[in-house]
Amino acid sequence: MKIDYDAIVQAGNRISAHINYTPILTSSALDALTGAALFFKAEHLQKAGAFKARGATNAVLNLTKSERINGVATHSSGNHGAALARAAKIVGIPAYIVVPKNANEIKKAAIASYGGVVIECESTLESRQATLAQVIEEHAATPIPPYDHEDVIIGQGTTAIELISQVPHLTRLVVPVGGGGLLAGTSVVAARYENVQVFGAEPALADDAYRSFQSGVRVKSHAPDTIADGLRTTLGELNFEIIKDNVTDILLVSDDEIVHAMKLIWTRLKQVVEPSAAVTLATVIRYPEIFNNERVGIVLTGGNIDPGNLPF
Amino acid sequence: MKIDYDAIVQAGNRISAHINYTPILTSSALDALTGAALFFKAEHLQKAGAFKARGATNAVLNLTKSERINGVATHSSGNHGAALARAAKIVGIPAYIVVPKNANEIKKAAIASYGGVVIECESTLESRQATLAQVIEEHAATPIPPYDHEDVIIGQGTTAIELISQVPHLTRLVVPVGGGGLLAGTSVVAARYENVQVFGAEPALADDAYRSFQSGVRVKSHAPDTIADGLRTTLGELNFEIIKDNVTDILLVSDDEIVHAMKLIWTRLKQVVEPSAAVTLATVIRYPEIFNNERVGIVLTGGNIDPGNLPF
Numbered sequence: 001m002k003i004d005y006d007a008i009v010q011a012g013n014r015i016s017a018h019i020n021y022t023p024i025l026t027s028s029a030l031d032a033l034t035g036a037a038l039f040f041k042a043e044h045l046q047k048a049g050a051f052k053a054r055g056a057t058n059a060v061l062n063l064t065k066s067e068r069i070n071g072v073a074t075h076s077s078g079n080h081g082a083a084l085a086r087a088a089k090i091v092g093i094p095a096y097i098v099v100p101k102n103a104n105e106i107k108k109a110a111i112a113s114y115g116g117v118v119i120e121c122e123s124t125l126e127s128r129q130a131t132l133a134q135v136i137e138e139h140a141a142t143p144i145p146p147y148d149h150e151d152v153i154i155g156q157g158t159t160a161i162e163l164i165s166q167v168p169h170l171t172r173l174v175v176p177v178g179g180g181g182l183l184a185g186t187s188v189v190a191a192r193y194e195n196v197q198v199f200g201a202e203p204a205l206a207d208d209a210y211r212s213f214q215s216g217v218r219v220k221s222h223a224p225d226t227i228a229d230g231l232r233t234t235l236g237e238l239n240f241e242i243i244k245d246n247v248t249d250i251l252l253v254s255d256d257e258i259v260h261a262m263k264l265i266w267t268r269l270k271q272v273v274e275p276s277a278a279v280t281l282a283t284v285i286r287y288p289e290i291f292n293n294e295r296v297g298i299v300l301t302g303g304n305i306d307p308g309n310l311p312f
Numbered sequence: 313m314k315i316d317y318d319a320i321v322q323a324g325n326r327i328s329a330h331i332n333y334t335p336i337l338t339s340s341a342l343d344a345l346t347g348a349a350l351f352f353k354a355e356h357l358q359k360a361g362a363f364k365a366r367g368a369t370n371a372v373l374n375l376t377k378s379e380r381i382n383g384v385a386t387h388s389s390g391n392h393g394a395a396l397a398r399a400a401k402i403v404g405i406p407a408y409i410v411v412p413k414n415a416n417e418i419k420k421a422a423i424a425s426y427g428g429v430v431i432e433c434e435s436t437l438e439s440r441q442a443t444l445a446q447v448i449e450e451h452a453a454t455p456i457p458p459y460d461h462e463d464v465i466i467g468q469g470t471t472a473i474e475l476i477s478q479v480p481h482l483t484r485l486v487v488p489v490g491g492g493g494l495l496a497g498t499s500v501v502a503a504r505y506e507n508v509q510v511f512g513a514e515p516a517l518a519d520d521a522y523r524s525f526q527s528g529v530r531v532k533s534h535a536p537d538t539i540a541d542g543l544r545t546t547l548g549e550l551n552f553e554i555i556k557d558n559v560t561d562i563l564l565v566s567d568d569e570i571v572h573a574m575k576l577i578w579t580r581l582k583q584v585v586e587p588s589a590a591v592t593l594a595t596v597i598r599y600p601e602i603f604n605n606e607r608v609g610i611v612l613t614g615g616n617i618d619p620g621n622l623p624f
Binding site: 045 | 356357361418575578579582583584585615616617619620622624
């Protein structure tokens with residue numbers, strides 16, 4: 001399947017009965033603080049608490065009968081795992097989810113709550129991949145990777161279709177980049193709109209997408225140590241091919257800036273978002289020369305925090 | 313002015329240009345947990361982060377020109393103070409706010425952000441009243457108390473008018489009780505509806521409303537020590553007169569139950585609410601015999617937390 005605007009529109013129709021059409025939130029205080037008009041797409045209010053429900057649901061609904069029969073499997077730092085478990089439950093098949101030991105407990109519990117089977121591994125990409133390969137062999141399950149997959153990228157892109165239809169005359173889109181599923185899908189949608197520039201927001205402590213984008217060569221492994229647990233993944237291959245052609249820039253922020261932005265979203269918007277979601281607002285605050293006086297669409301990607309383990 | 317349904321409808325019209333018409337939030341997970349259909353009125357998304365904007369705005373807009381001239385004054389554990397400062401700013405007059413030293417810093421900062429003058433005192437009712445009397449004498453300001461006041465009670469009642477119009481066939485309303493402004497106003501509105509029972513939700517560690525309701529004699533002073541900082545006030549006189557005639561019951565919950573409910577609201581609804589707001593859900597969980605299989609309207613009263621000082 002080709003990853004283009006029409007495929008994303010079709011995916012939106014395919015998944016619409018199974019996901020939330022999330023609202024746009026605004027805050028005059030945050031607009032005043034940033035000197036921009038900010039429009040927050042509330043994907044933390046999405047099913048399973050993150051935009052990941054879109055890609056996972058699209059991928060599962062697109063499986064053939066024979067691909068479905070033994071269930072699906074993935075590795076995930078959490079949100080894709082819960083989303084895939086939920087999508088598998090919709091069609092009544094098993095889901096095997098490989099999760100790094102250091103993933104947050106709330107995310108693991110969410111996977112289990114949808115009937116997913118949680119299998120723990122080390123946090124390195126190598127351990128994730130080896131454990132997943134073993135699971136796939138054992139159960140003959142179909143792998144649905146968290147981001148480096150056509151149907152997943154297409155599904156995540158539906159976020160941008162909605163956001164652009166909800167807010168007229170956007171000039172900037174800012175989404176977090178981890179594996180690059182959301183950023184790739186968003187950039188394909190935005191390519192339709194001449195005046196919309198797309199930025200990836202990335203923790204400086206997990207800067208593989210930044211380095212890949214700057215050098216033109218994908219960084220294939222790194223040792224991320226950021227508080228933004230959803231962004232510790234490594235930029236995908238397919239994702240990088242799309243991102244390097246369609247994204248305006250990747251912008252870095254520190255973990256301190258992420259925590260500060262998270263507090264602002266909590267206290268001003270009164271919304272519980274995870275650190276990975278706050279990377280976006282941190283970026284808008286850090287780079288006023290890019291966002292001042294612009295109409296900025298921001299994706300609040302997820303809200304799956306562990307209240308017993310907060311960064312403040 | 314008489315405190316009745318019509319006065320509350322009129323107040324709703326008076327303040328509507330200056331407050332948010334807040335949405336209703338739902339959660340299938342919380343419905344499953346409680347065995348009830350829960351409808352959360354999102355007053356933590358109200359202007360200044362709490363329903364208190366309603367009563368304060370109504371009271372200020374109702375002042376005569378001569379009452380306005382030297383500004384307004386109050387004592388408040390925080391949210392009424394910010395709401396009054398904001399209301400005063402709308403009409404361009406000063407606001408003097410007496411705040412207990414142990415009130416949370418975010419609430420004090422909010423008062424200042426609306427141009428209110430913060431005056432600190434001890435946390436006892438006696439100290440609050442003495443300090444306020446001094447401020448009123450010094451500035452010749454008009455007192456707008458946080459709850460024991462006709463226009464304030466009427467203004468808070470507008471929450472229930474909206475909630476009932478947003479959700480058909482409610483059978484229970486649950487609101488926190490501190491001074492009793494919201495509970496009194498809510499009970500007057502609900503008295504119009506035969507099938508709606510109204511409950512006050514109160515921390516066991518600040519049980520003056522419960523004891524007053526049980527004995528029929530208002531408890532005039534107590535030493536509250538609950539985490540629910542917005543509910544450390546003492547039940548008002550006018551409030552008690554209305555509550556004892558119109559409320560079905562006052563129900564108590566422990567601070568542990570409040571914190572548990574607060575975590576549920578944060579992780580399931582993804583909404584930042586303060587402990588005082590979570591007393592409601594804690595009550596629904598604690599008393600299944602009252603709420604099972606009912607359609608329950610719950611007011612999430614405020615979201616002004618200090619992220620550096622959370623109870624978990």
